[in-house]
Amino acid sequence: MLGLEEGRGVKRPFYTSPDELLEEEYYDEQLPEKKRRLTPEQVHLLERSFEEENKLEPERKTELARKLGLQPRQVAVWFQNRRARWKTKQLERDFDRLKASFDALRADHDALLQDNHRLRSQVVSLTEKLREKEATEGDANGAAAALPAVGVVRASVADDVEEPEPEPEPEAEAAAFEERQVKSEDRLSTGSGGSAVVDAADALLYNGRIGGAAVDSSVESYFPGAEVQDQYHGCGTMGPVTHGAGGIQSDDDDGAGSDEGCSYYADEEAAAAFLSEHTHHADGDDEDAGQVSWWWMWN
DNA sequence: TTGTGTTTTATTGCCTCC
DNA sequence: GGAGGCAATAAAACACAA
Numbered sequence: 001m002l003g004l005e006e007g008r009g010v011k012r013p014f015y016t017s018p019d020e021l022l023e024e025e026y027y028d029e030q031l032p033e034k035k036r037r038l039t040p041e042q043v044h045l046l047e048r049s050f051e052e053e054n055k056l057e058p059e060r061k062t063e064l065a066r067k068l069g070l071q072p073r074q075v076a077v078w079f080q081n082r083r084a085r086w087k088t089k090q091l092e093r094d095f096d097r098l099k100a101s102f103d104a105l106r107a108d109h110d111a112l113l114q115d116n117h118r119l120r121s122q123v124v125s126l127t128e129k130l131r132e133k134e135a136t137e138g139d140a141n142g143a144a145a146a147l148p149a150v151g152v153v154r155a156s157v158a159d160d161v162e163e164p165e166p167e168p169e170p171e172a173e174a175a176a177f178e179e180r181q182v183k184s185e186d187r188l189s190t191g192s193g194g195s196a197v198v199d200a201a202d203a204l205l206y207n208g209r210i211g212g213a214a215v216d217s218s219v220e221s222y223f224p225g226a227e228v229q230d231q232y233h234g235c236g237t238m239g240p241v242t243h244g245a246g247g248i249q250s251d252d253d254d255g256a257g258s259d260e261g262c263s264y265y266a267d268e269e270a271a272a273a274f275l276s277e278h279t280h281h282a283d284g285d286d287e288d289a290g291q292v293s294w295w296w297m298w299n
Numbered sequence: 300t301t302g303t304g305t306t307t308t309a310t311t312g313c314c315t316c317c
Numbered sequence: 318g319g320a321g322g323c324a325a326t327a328a329a330a331c332a333c334a335a
Contacts, residue, residue: 035307035308035309035328035329035330036308036329036330037306037307037308037329037330037331038307038308055321055322056321058320073309074308074309076321077308077309077310078307078308080309080321080322080323081307081308081309083322083323084323084324085306085307087323300335301334301335302333302334302335303332303333303334303335304331304332304333304334305330305331305332305333306329306330306331306332307328307329307330307331308327308328308329308330309326309327309328309329310325310326310327310328311324311325311326311327312323312324312325312326313322313323313324313325314321314322314323314324315320315321315322315323316319316320316321316322317318317319317320
């Protein structure tokens with residue numbers, strides 16, 4: 001049996017023996033006045049057990065409790081809390097990944113805007129030159145006919161360079177972005193109203209489907225799909241659905257490994273269906289047919 | 300030493316499944 | 318209806334700066 005840690009403010013033994021521990025009367029009489037932390041050895045064994053399987057069957061619980069010299073109830077509580085910690089960390093990691101994808105996409109978008117502006121000014125400049133040339137030659141020979149009218153040329157150029165949607169004013173765009181970020185963070189921190197998970201999954205899906213360099217389709221994802229029970233799928237034995245190299249690992253900061261590689265957004269097909277409902281589709285008179293608005297994901 | 304923030308252990312209440 | 322899961326929360330234990 002692994003005794004409880006001593007020397008950390010423990011004033012008396014918490015338990016005496018595993019057998020006594022399993023006797024309700026003993027436990028009732030010996031209820032600790034204060035909470036006691038588990039020893040590193042106990043935590044280590046619990047962690048290892050959690051890595052094997054994050055849910056506890058009654059037999060395993062009893063066995064673990066016996067080995068550790070704890071109440072079965074304590075083992076169950078530890079697993080419950082451990083699952084909660086794992087989930088929190090996973091959400092943080094998912095958020096970081098999604099934010100990185102978003103930032104990269106935004107940079108892409110900004111670069112495209114710059115390109116667009118540059119090309120448009122080229123069109124204007126070339127059109128100007130053409131107009132000047134036309135005027136000069138018109139003066140020279142008085143002949144009206146040889147060149148097409150500037151308007152025609154310009155229209156022809158415009159056929160090649162698609163007229164873009166009007167750009168939002170930079171200040172207004174920045175303010176709107178700020179507001180969206182605040183709203184998003186509010187949802188994450190308070191959990192009120194919208195779902196941070198769903199919002200984040202939106203962004204992930206957006207990246208995966210239409211993003212450019214930022215797309216990381218290999219990122220395993222947890223999307224809150226139909227099976228609410230599958231909360232830990234994608235992580236080895238965490239659930240019924242297994243993705244690639246799984247396996248529960250311990251927290252980064254406890255030195256026993258990490259939960260890296262598992263994500264809360266796994267059901268990408270469900271998410272794709274969700275996405276398709278939130279994008280506008282090609283139809284005859286839509287100039288942007290088939291494209292997805294950059295802004296939809298925030299609105 | 301003390302105040303404060305974080306982590307861990309434990310409880311409560313609600314929900315789902317069998 | 319009981320068992321077990323989860324979210325929310327309380328409270329003790331711990332870490333650490335001032």
